[in-house]
Amino acid sequence: LHEQVDYEVENVPGGMTIMFGAGLASGLLGIGSGAFKVMALDNVMKMPLKPSSATSNLMMGVTAAASATIYFFNGSIRPDIAVPLSLGIIVGAALGSRIMQHMPSRWLRIIFVPILAYLGLQMAFKAFGVTI
Secondary structure, three states: OOOOOOOOOOOHHHHHHHHHHHHHHHHHHOOOOHHHHHHHHHHHOOOOHHHHHHHHHHHHHHHHHHHHHHHHHOOOOOHHHHHHHHHHHHHHHHHHHHHHHHOOHHHHHHHHHHHHHHHHHHHHHHHOOOOO
């Protein structure tokens, strides 16, 4: 819309609690936990979806840096695999960030919800040993 939208952030302690859980999940499971962060910012803290997504993206870098440092120094990261994947992520993230600027928030939700449902189902199936 190319207009400034003013908003007030609510329930910062509740958001911080969910972010703690997101960081814990990220460190334990090796996931970015961006879905948890976007839900916390959007639903609990009442931020609009686009600033929630952008803030989550920044925080994922912080989360990843904290975990990656530990994993790197204990030898868990293979640079021969991580470097090419990182290049793909950089290009994809730059493109996605530019597209998000022009996409209505409603469409972002329409895309986000099925992806979140798919990831949840996939993790549940794997937890019970079901392969698809």
